[in-house]
Amino acid sequence: MAPRGKQKPAKSAASIKEVVRPQVPNWPPLTPLIPAEHLALETLCPGQILLVRNLFTSNLCKAYVSFLSALPLNTTPGNPKRGEAVRVNDRFQIEDTVFARMLWEQSGLQYLVESFEDPTIFGGKVLGLNPNIRVYRYRPGHFFDPHYDESNRLQFGEEKVPAKTTWTLLIYLTTCEGGETAFYPTVRKRGEKTPDPIMVEPEAGMGLLHKHGEDCMLHAGREVTSGEKWVLRSDLVVER
Ligand SMILES: O=C(O)CCC(=O)C(=O)O
Ligand SMILES: [Fe+2]
Numbered sequence: 001m002a003p004r005g006k007q008k009p010a011k012s013a014a015s016i017k018e019v020v021r022p023q024v025p026n027w028p029p030l031t032p033l034i035p036a037e038h039l040a041l042e043t044l045c046p047g048q049i050l051l052v053r054n055l056f057t058s059n060l061c062k063a064y065v066s067f068l069s070a071l072p073l074n075t076t077p078g079n080p081k082r083g084e085a086v087r088v089n090d091r092f093q094i095e096d097t098v099f100a101r102m103l104w105e106q107s108g109l110q111y112l113v114e115s116f117e118d119p120t121i122f123g124g125k126v127l128g129l130n131p132n133i134r135v136y137r138y139r140p141g142h143f144f145d146p147h148y149d150e151s152n153r154l155q156f157g158e159e160k161v162p163a164k165t166t167w168t169l170l171i172y173l174t175t176c177e178g179g180e181t182a183f184y185p186t187v188r189k190r191g192e193k194t195p196d197p198i199m200v201e202p203e204a205g206m207g208l209l210h211k212h213g214e215d216c217m218l219h220a221g222r223e224v225t226s227g228e229k230w231v232l233r234s235d236l237v238v239e240r
Helices: 013-020 056-066 096-105 109-114
Strands: 042-045 049-050 092-093 126-129 132-138 141-149 155-158 161-172 179-183 197-200 205-212 217-219 225-227 231-240
Touching: 042 197, 049 197, 056 231, 096 109, 096 126, 096 132, 096 231, 109 126, 126 161, 132 141, 155 231
Parallel strands: none
Antiparallel strands: 042 049, 049 205, 092 132, 126 231, 132 231, 141 217, 155 161, 161 205, 161 231, 179 197, 179 217
């Protein structure tokens, strides 16, 4: 007989798969929504930061926060890898092509991006949203230190089109105190005064797009002081 404790119960193929690839969430439907023609992509910083107010209605935000609260969120440890920004929040991450497509097509984002006055700012032919969906919950005391977001290469869609991410998408699902997304413009000429940071206060339902990759602005998620800040994150994907 094998010594006690040496034998492990055999895992079925299904349970191994679950460990490696968590099941995709059964996301709530994207309704109610304001028709896309009634929304607008506002420029906060030309070629760098765009905002869409009421991308999600307050009822939709509430439905999402209640749904997301039941997901297995992981608290990110405060010890990042070398070169990574300190980030303290609770997060959930999933590869979900179906949801990414639903969010792109149904929320109004596709319409807004494709009808934007200067489509060149997106850095190529926009294909949709990154299936790498992230959910963040920041509780009081949580924050994301200053960092740059990288552009990632991927094969997009069933046709595996060579693609890359060019802009970060954040959708704020709550309004809270603190928790601003702060952007730090760089000083262009020597001796010039450091410009004030551009502060975006989380507003339930607001979408934010900001350019990332090589000319990403340094940015941070400031500490939440009261309430909870919930964010859905993806990226714009373009052909490469
Ligand atoms: O939560 C925020 O305000 C910023 C999030 C962020 O910078 C990121 O996801 O890379
Ligand atoms: Fe970021």
